[in-house]
Amino acid sequence: MLDTAAEAAAVDFAPPIVRELDRHFGNQAFTLQPTRDGIPTLWSNAEHFRTLLKHLKTEIKPPYRLLFDLTAIDERLRAHRDGQPRSDFTVVYHLMSFDRNEDIRIKVPLQGEAPSVPTITDIWPNANWYEREAWDMFGITFAGHPNLRRILLPPTWEGHPLRKDQAARATETGLYTLDEEKERAEQEAMRFRPEEWGMRRHANTTDFLFLNLGPNHPSVHGVFRVILQLKGEEIIDAVPDIGFHHRAAEKMGERQSWHTYIPYTDRVDYLGGVMNNFPYVMAVERLAGIEAPDRAKMIRIMLAELFRIASHLVFYGTMAQDLGQLSPVFYMFTDRERVFEIMEAICGFRMHPGWFRIGGVADDLPEGWDRMIREFIDYLPRRLSEYDKLVMKNRLFQARTRGVGDYTIDDALEWGVTGPGLRACGLDWDYRKKRPYGGYDQLEFDIPTATHGDCYDRVAVRIEEMRQSLRIIRQCVENMPPGPYKSRHPLATPPIKAHTMRDIETLITHFLNVSWGPAIPPGEACVSIEATKGINGYYLISDGDTMSYRTRIRTPSFPHLQMIPAICRGALVADLIAIIGSIDFVMADVDR
Amino acid sequence: MSPIVSGLLNVVGILIVLVALAAGLTWIERRLLGFWQDRYGPNRAGPFGLLQAVADMIKILFKQDWVPPFADRPVFIIAPAVAMVTVLLAFAVVPVSPSIGIAANLNIGLLFFLAMSSLSVYSIVLAGWASNSKYSLLGGMRAAAQMLSYEVFMGLSVIGVVIIAGSFSLGDIVDAQHRLWFIIPQFLGFVVFVIAGIAETRRLPFDLPEGENELGAGFHTEYSGMKFGMFFVAEYIGIVLISAIITTLFLGGWRGPALPPLLWFLIKTGFFIGFFILLRAALPRPRYDQLMACGWKVMLPLALLNILLTGAVVLADRSPV
Numbered sequence: 001m002l003d004t005a006a007e008a009a010a011v012d013f014a015p016p017i018v019r020e021l022d023r024h025f026g027n028q029a030f031t032l033q034p035t036r037d038g039i040p041t042l043w044s045n046a047e048h049f050r051t052l053l054k055h056l057k058t059e060i061k062p063p064y065r066l067l068f069d070l071t072a073i074d075e076r077l078r079a080h081r082d083g084q085p086r087s088d089f090t091v092v093y094h095l096m097s098f099d100r101n102e103d104i105r106i107k108v109p110l111q112g113e114a115p116s117v118p119t120i121t122d123i124w125p126n127a128n129w130y131e132r133e134a135w136d137m138f139g140i141t142f143a144g145h146p147n148l149r150r151i152l153l154p155p156t157w158e159g160h161p162l163r164k165d166q167a168a169r170a171t172e173t174g175l176y177t178l179d180e181e182k183e184r185a186e187q188e189a190m191r192f193r194p195e196e197w198g199m200r201r202h203a204n205t206t207d208f209l210f211l212n213l214g215p216n217h218p219s220v221h222g223v224f225r226v227i228l229q230l231k232g233e234e235i236i237d238a239v240p241d242i243g244f245h246h247r248a249a250e251k252m253g254e255r256q257s258w259h260t261y262i263p264y265t266d267r268v269d270y271l272g273g274v275m276n277n278f279p280y281v282m283a284v285e286r287l288a289g290i291e292a293p294d295r296a297k298m299i300r301i302m303l304a305e306l307f308r309i310a311s312h313l314v315f316y317g318t319m320a321q322d323l324g325q326l327s328p329v330f331y332m333f334t335d336r337e338r339v340f341e342i343m344e345a346i347c348g349f350r351m352h353p354g355w356f357r358i359g360g361v362a363d364d365l366p367e368g369w370d371r372m373i374r375e376f377i378d379y380l381p382r383r384l385s386e387y388d389k390l391v392m393k394n395r396l397f398q399a400r401t402r403g404v405g406d407y408t409i410d411d412a413l414e415w416g417v418t419g420p421g422l423r424a425c426g427l428d429w430d431y432r433k434k435r436p437y438g439g440y441d442q443l444e445f446d447i448p449t450a451t452h453g454d455c456y457d458r459v460a461v462r463i464e465e466m467r468q469s470l471r472i473i474r475q476c477v478e479n480m481p482p483g484p485y486k487s488r489h490p491l492a493t494p495p496i497k498a499h500t501m502r503d504i505e506t507l508i509t510h511f512l513n514v515s516w517g518p519a520i521p522p523g524e525a526c527v528s529i530e531a532t533k534g535i536n537g538y539y540l541i542s543d544g545d546t547m548s549y550r551t552r553i554r555t556p557s558f559p560h561l562q563m564i565p566a567i568c569r570g571a572l573v574a575d576l577i578a579i580i581g582s583i584d585f586v587m588a589d590v591d592r
Numbered sequence: 593m594s595p596i597v598s599g600l601l602n603v604v605g606i607l608i609v610l611v612a613l614a615a616g617l618t619w620i621e622r623r624l625l626g627f628w629q630d631r632y633g634p635n636r637a638g639p640f641g642l643l644q645a646v647a648d649m650i651k652i653l654f655k656q657d658w659v660p661p662f663a664d665r666p667v668f669i670i671a672p673a674v675a676m677v678t679v680l681l682a683f684a685v686v687p688v689s690p691s692i693g694i695a696a697n698l699n700i701g702l703l704f705f706l707a708m709s710s711l712s713v714y715s716i717v718l719a720g721w722a723s724n725s726k727y728s729l730l731g732g733m734r735a736a737a738q739m740l741s742y743e744v745f746m747g748l749s750v751i752g753v754v755i756i757a758g759s760f761s762l763g764d765i766v767d768a769q770h771r772l773w774f775i776i777p778q779f780l781g782f783v784v785f786v787i788a789g790i791a792e793t794r795r796l797p798f799d800l801p802e803g804e805n806e807l808g809a810g811f812h813t814e815y816s817g818m819k820f821g822m823f824f825v826a827e828y829i830g831i832v833l834i835s836a837i838i839t840t841l842f843l844g845g846w847r848g849p850a851l852p853p854l855l856w857f858l859i860k861t862g863f864f865i866g867f868f869i870l871l872r873a874a875l876p877r878p879r880y881d882q883l884m885a886c887g888w889k890v891m892l893p894l895a896l897l898n899i900l901l902t903g904a905v906v907l908a909d910r911s912p913v
Contacts, residue, residue, distance in 0.1 A: 211726050219805045233730065233880060322805050324796060324877025330629040396797060396876045573730070574879045577806050 015040045017104060024055065033084055033107070036286050036525040039094075041105040043085050046117050049108045053093060054123055056106075062099030065413045068528075069094040069537065069554040070120075070130035072138040074164045075109075078543055080522035089115045089140055094526065094539070094554075098413075098429050105526075110140065119145040126416040129562045137162035137250075147197065152243035152591055155189045161251055168248070168255045192227045197239050199229055206231055211573075215244045219322050219577045222587035226564065226576075233572045238565040245587035253540075253551025257517025258284050259358060259493040261548070265538075266352035268553060269589040271311040272532045273343070275304045277356035282438060283527040283538040284358050287520045288491040294481040296360035297439035302373075302476035303346070303355060305469040309380070310339040311532035312462045312469075315584040319459055320391050322581035323400050328391055335383055342372045358518065359492025364485045370477050377470045377477070384466060392463070398456060405567050405579035406454035415566065416559035419534025420461045421583065425453035431530035438529075443475050455582035462584070491518040517546040526552075533557055533584050553592050557585035602694050610683060614828035615645040621869050628873045655817035660723070663814060667722035672815065672822035675715035679829045682708035686836045687763050689846045689853040697763040702754065705762075705837060706747050709792055713739045715826070716794075716801055720811040731810025734880055735801035738791060741887045742798075746788035748895035752781040752902035753841050766845035775842040777905075780898040782842045784891055786864075789834040791887075793827060796872040800880055835864035 014022075018032060018040050030042040030052070044052050056064045073090045075081065087109030095104050108117055119142040120127045131142040132151040139160035142148055150157060159166050167173050178186075194201055194210060201208060214225035223244035229236040249268055253261055265276040278300060285292065292300070313336040317329030340350040346369055347353035347362070355362050391397055407417075409425045422429060430447040432440040448464030450457035486492055488499070493513050500510040522544040528537030534556025543549040560583050568576045619634060619642065626633025634644040659665055685701035687693040698704060713736065720732015754760060756777060757768035765774075775782050791798040802810035812823050839845060839860040846853035848860075878886070 209726060211730075217808065320876065324799070324805055325875065326625070326796070327629045327873050330631055334630050390874075394876060396878050399882055400876060400879055572879060572881065573806050574877075 015102075017100075017102065018042065020060070021052070021055075025052070031083070031085060033524075035105075036523040037283075037527060039103045039105050039526060041107060041524070043107045043109065045085075046108055046110065049093070049106055050118055050120060050123070052106060053095075053120055056095055056104065057123060062097060064095035064097040064100070064102075064104060066096040066098070066418075067093070067120075067124040067126055067130070067416055068096040068103065068535070069539070069552070070127055070134065071539070071552045071554075072134045072140055072162075073541065073550050074138060074162065077164045078541075078549055080543055085109045086111070088112060089138055091117055091134065091140060092539075092552075093120070098427065098434075101434055103526075114139070114141070116141040116143055118143050121145055124416075125414055125566075126559045126562055129558065136160065139163065149196075150243075152246040154186065154243070156186055161248065166251075168251050192239070192241075194229065199237060199239075203231075208236060213576075215241075219580060221318065221580065221585060224561070224585075224587050224590070226580075228573065228576070230573070233574075235568050235571050235573065235576060238568055238576070240561050240564050242561060242587070242590050245591040247588070247592065249592040250551050250553055253548045253553075255547065257546050258520055258548065259513075259517045261551070262356065263352065263354040265553075266354050267588060268555065268592055269311075269531060269533060269536065269557070269586055270351065271307075271314050271586055272536075272589075273303075273307040273310070273351055274300070274347075274353055274355050275307045275311070275529070275531050276536070277354060278304055278438065279527045279529045279531070279536055279538045280540075281356045281358055282529070283525050283540045284520060286525040286527055287523050287540060287542050288358065288489070288518070289521075290359045290487050290489040290492055292360050292438075292487055293484045294439070295364075295483045296485050296487070298476050298480055299361050299365060299485065300356060301439055301443070302473055302480075303343070303353070303361075305472045305476075306339050306342060306373075308469045308532050309466050310336045312466050313339075315462060315581075316387065316391070316459065319578075319581040319584075320397070322577050323397060325391065325394075325397065328387060331383070331387070331390075335380060338372075338376050338379070342376060345369070345372055357486060357493060359489050360484070360486030365480070370480075373473065373477055377474050380470060381467065384463065388463070392456075392460065400574070400578055401456035401459065401582070402454060403452070404455045404571065404575050405582060406452055407563075407567050408453060411563075411566070412453070415563040417534070417563065418556050418559075419530065419532075420465065421458055421534065421560060423447065424450045424457040424461045426451050431528060431535055437527070442479075443472050445469075445472050455578050458582040458584075491520065493518050519544060519546050520548075526554075528554070531556060533586075533589060534560065555589045555592065557583075557587075557589040560585055561590055599694070602692060606683060606688070606692070606694060607680065610680065610829055610832065611825065613832055614825045615649055617828045617831065617865065618648060618824075619645045620865075621872075624866070624869050625873055628870070649821075652818055652821040657817050657819070660725075660814050662724045664722040664724060667718050668814075669819070671715050671719035671722060672819045672826070673715075674718065675712060675826035676822045676829075678708045678712040678715065679826050679833055682833055683829075683836070685762050686833070686840060687766055687845055688836075688857055692854065693763070697761050699759070699761050701762040702750060702760045702765070702841075706743075706750075709746070710743055712792075712826075712830075713743070715823075716811045719815070719823070720801075723811070723814040725814050727807045727809075727813045728811050731801045731807050731813070734807075735794070735811055738798065738800055738880075738883060738887075739794075741884060742788045742791035742891075745784055745887065745891040745895045746792060748892070748899060749781045749784035749788060750841060751895075751899045752778045755899075755902050755906055762840050762845075766840060766847065769844040769847060773842060773844040778842060778898070778902070780894060781902075782838075784895045784898065785841065786838060787891065789838060790868065790871065791883075793830040793834055793868070795827075795831065795868055797875040797877050798883065799877065800883060805877070831865055831868050832861065835861045835868070838864050 030044045033041040035041050071092050075087045075090055089110045091108045093106040110117060119131055131145050134140050135148050136150045136152050137160055209230040211228040211230055213228055214220040215223040225241040227239045249264055252264055262277055265280045266273055268276050313332040317332035320328040343353055344350050347355045409427050412422050412425050426449055428447045428449045433447055445468045448461050450461050486496055495510045495513055500507045520542040522542050524541045526537050526539035528535050536556055537554040539552035540548050541550040568579055623633040634641040637643040637647045659668055682705050684694040685698050685704050716735040717732050720728045753774050757765040794801055812820055843860050846857040848856035
């Protein structure tokens with residue numbers, strides 16, 4: 001468990017990057033903030049932060065090439081801000097370096113009710129959507145942004161919902177009504193006007209066709225709208241429109257106790273199940289200083305990998321379906337059903353078990369738990385080889401996916417691509433391997449990569465990942481350690497019931513932890529994992545309360561979708577469908 | 593029985609059987625797909641779900657007959673009728689058995705079939721155009737390009753058969769196969785014709801005009817109720833028609849030992865219908881430009897080569913030695 005002394009020590013022994021920046025900019029340029037996750041966190045200011053970011057991206061060796069996340073914090077009601085510069089709204093830039101295997105966080109304090117900060121879209125193209133999101137949610141303007149408009153909420157929305165003075169519950173606002181006139185106005189606001197996006201309706205000899213693909217379309221995997229500028233069937237440009245699946249998951253984090261928020265996370269990447277619990281509970285544990293027992297760790301990994309397989313099976317089947325192959329999706333859903341049967345036997349739930357708990361998992365494994373899993377890991381490899389023949393070796397499938405929607409490692413880093421989409425370009429970076437978390441250092445597995453970065457390779461990498469996941473699950477089954485499934489730490493929730501029966505004090509603690517929920521000590525922590533679709537991170541800020549002060553969910557699908565126009569220009573409509581399929585996203589993971 | 597009565601019986605009989613068959617095929621296709629895809633398919637209405645076709649028909653007949661306000665109304669209504677009429681007319685020239693058939697000995701039988709199948713393109717182009725919707729338009733455009741191209745090879749691929757049989761009449765072509773089915777001397781023509789036939793019926797992997805993953809439902813996106821039903825029925829009759837023509841041209845038509853001719857015809861045709869459904873279960877869809885490239889760069893030369901070889905062999909055979 002970290003304590004204040006350890007935090008103070010962390011400042012004295014600043015990480016090498018901070019000393020390096022000190023030497024370059026002078027140590028008055030920024031303040032260092034201790035955080036629970038150990039990521040160097042520097043406070044810069046609105047005048048200088050761009051120089052700092054540019055320096056980190058281009059000049060420093062090795063560079064921080066990936067803009068992992070960009071978000072904001074409404075600091076106005078935060079009580080525990082010891083040593084941090086005065087700020088009403090803070091913009092947070094989270095950078096990643098694969099070469100250094102390190103992260104860095106830059107914070108920029110802003111004052112007043114209408115904060116403004118220069119854009120960084122010229123440094124990282126993927127800052128575009130993140131800045132629009134910060135404008136949408138917090139009302140922070142980014143000066144110089146090419147098209148700063150709402151991204152998750154409809155253009156008619158009033159207010160900025162992640163501000164602390166905005167209500168989270170319907171009961172706190174007036175009655176919502178939708179009369180005919182309002183409905184018409186809302187629909188009119190949805191109309192696409194090419195001029196607003198700097199697009200032309202005509203070229204010298206052609207009139208372009210603007211095709212509205214979605215939000216209800218068989219191949220957009222949920223409610224996703226992409227507007228295409230077409231010349232014949234060739235795509236000239238595209239504008240993705242998201243937000244139809246926005247459910248205010250981050251705002252809910254501020255209204256739910258640390259414990260009761262767990263089921264919300266399941267539904268973010270709704271194909272990932274407990275995979276979503278993983279970064280969240282680990283972030284809370286980091287804040288609370290809890291270490292989950294070995295058995296809990298192994299159970300978590302096993303269930304998470306089963307869900308990785310389930311998610312990839314959906315991807316595989318729907319990808320084939322998107323290319324017009326009707327049958328594979330049925331076979332793969334049948335296999336996925338087996339994963340759900342295992343889940344049901346262990347957790348009692350199928351898609352969204354919400355099984356992880358702060359300090360462990362909800363319950364121990366049932367008697368005879370390993371039989372079904374063993375059957376499954378013996379069964380699936382045969383099926384996967386069969387699918388190789390059916391799908392991957394099919395000449396038509398190859399013709400549709402090889403050389404389609406390809407991008408390089410450089411493109412991928414510019415746009416913030418992580419996960420299988422990045423490994424398909426040849427970068428063997430897997431969070432589980434490079435920064436083992438939650439017990440992955442105990443397991444043997446490989447990182448599958450490919451070289452072309454096209455649709456075909458993205459499928460191939462995921463298929464190999466399923467095989468590796470089977471390897472991991474087998475090791476979990478063979479080596480499941482004995483012992484408790486939940487930590488004995490006082491903040492583990494809910495506390496182990498048997499311990500409450502001893503005296504009134506433990507009973508009261510139990511009662512409080514279950515009713516109000518645990519009060520997590522103040523601090524900040526971001527914990528990321530290799531989720532099914534890329535790197536998923538939860539950046540939690542505790543103000544010492546029973547609820548989070550700020551819950552930021554960094555999902556992989558958000559930047560992946562932003563990249564679509566860049567990789568589909570010049571392709572045909574049918575290619576776009578292949579590209580969308582190969583990205584593997586779910587809209588809840590994009591919109592949250 | 594007077595020729596008029598027997599002719600009428602033939603016409604009415606074939607018409608009723610065809611429409612019933614098309615309805616039945618929807619059930620057969622869904623059951624077969626279910627079987628191949630590890631699921632049940634329709635199995636609730638009646639024994640083995642057999643009444644599903646009836647239930648579907650009742651549903652589709654009672655649906656609101658709706659024409660979108662932005663559509664070109666007369667053309668929008670005519671298009672599905674064209675689809676139905678052309679496939680049904682084409683059936684007139686198919687010799688089902690020695691005694692069943694409407695105009696089996698029409699001396700331009702094969703040309704009549706090709707003409708009808710060319711006309712059926714109009715139904716799709718008109719539907720795509722009249723719907724006045726972008727998805728329909730893209731589907732209609734794809735259909736026009738695809739079907740016109742594949743029409744060419746389809747016509748060329750049967751020339752070999754015509755050369756050997758020496759007639760355009762389907763009845764004569766069946767007679768000419770009394771010793772050897774044309775699938776053997778005309779294997780190349782057979783392959784090209786089957787592929788072009790799938791393209792003509794717009795079935796997977798050639799269902800680009802519909803391409804539901806890209807275009808929603810392509811040219812018939814805006815159609816509903818019985819107008820949609822007519823496209824649907826026309827597609828299934830189209831499958832039966834192409835299977836019947838393949839049987840007639842390359843597999844000796846109703847000819848076969850022991851069993852009655854009608855049964856032979858049904859077995860052979862049924863085999864190809866099953867094959868079409870299996871294709872749909874197995875293959876993905878190529879991209880539009882790939883489909884066209886395959887047509888013009890592979891199929892066309894193959895069809896021409898076939899004519900050349902057949903012509904040379906027939907000439908060599910006839911020349912006095």
